[in-house]
Amino acid sequence: xxxxxxxxxxxxxxxxxxxxxxxxxxxxxxxxxxxxxxxxxxxxxxxxxxxxxxxxxxxxxxxxxxxxxxxxxxxxxxxxxxxxxxxxxxxxxxxxxxxxxxxxxxxxxxxxxxxxxxxxxxxxxxxxxxxxxxxxxxxxxxxxxxxxxxxxxxxxxxxxxxxxxxxxxxxxxxxxxxxxxxxxxxxxxxxxxxxxxxxxxxxxxxxxxxxxxxxxxxxxxxxxxxxxxxxxxxxxxxxxxxxx
Numbered sequence: 001x002x003x004x005x006x007x008x009x010x011x012x013x014x015x016x017x018x019x020x021x022x023x024x025x026x027x028x029x030x031x032x033x034x035x036x037x038x039x040x041x042x043x044x045x046x047x048x049x050x051x052x053x054x055x056x057x058x059x060x061x062x063x064x065x066x067x068x069x070x071x072x073x074x075x076x077x078x079x080x081x082x083x084x085x086x087x088x089x090x091x092x093x094x095x096x097x098x099x100x101x102x103x104x105x106x107x108x109x110x111x112x113x114x115x116x117x118x119x120x121x122x123x124x125x126x127x128x129x130x131x132x133x134x135x136x137x138x139x140x141x142x143x144x145x146x147x148x149x150x151x152x153x154x155x156x157x158x159x160x161x162x163x164x165x166x167x168x169x170x171x172x173x174x175x176x177x178x179x180x181x182x183x184x185x186x187x188x189x190x191x192x193x194x195x196x197x198x199x200x201x202x203x204x205x206x207x208x209x210x211x212x213x214x215x216x217x218x219x220x221x222x223x224x225x226x227x228x229x230x231x232x233x234x235x236x237x238x239x240x241x242x243x244x
Contacts, residue, residue, distance in 0.1 A: 007038070007132060008037055008040075009038050010129060010130065011058070011126055011128070012129070013032075014186065019218040020190045021126075025124065026105065028186060028189040029123060030189060033120075034119065035118065037117040047109060050106070051109050055105050056104060056138055057102070057143075058135060059100070060132045061100075062093035073085065074087050103123075107121060160233055164236040172239055183221065222242045225239055
């Protein structure tokens, strides 16, 4: 049996590519996004009292996976996974139905925004341009289960030191003052978790001599952030402003 649903809006986030996107929501407090709702005369009433909640659930579509096949067993981004896991035991976007959900902090609702209501969120872990299909309030008494365990996911995620060279820091501070507050903190949060794909992390752990001197880059907003592994830490060596 098949069902049909329509989107209620689209999410704008700093994450223009998969590389560097947080593995879970609320991991990066400076990862902010805006849900732009479709024009609909019923939405102001539908949102009534939502601003009383500190957090919400966002239900969305993994729109980059619509035409990709799914597999019952997958490689997970967790380094503590010793084997491929069943897709239903993970939060992988490669699912029979490409639907995701994230618990996010609700910062504010702008009912007067041009061309549609805007819901401002933080702690996002979702690609820019993602279509959203539903909003639900987060209820601590119901959604937080004190006796719950983490299944096969046992270890915490390692964080690494992050530093910047003077030129990169100057450009980032310029962007922070004129366009995007908190951008330095967001880049630090992204890099501290080592955003490389799992295959690269396993082949060349960040603290391993084999990884020393390796260079990588990712895009965040309109910036190209280039970084290098040095002595078991991450050092930003260049930041470029991209056009468009």
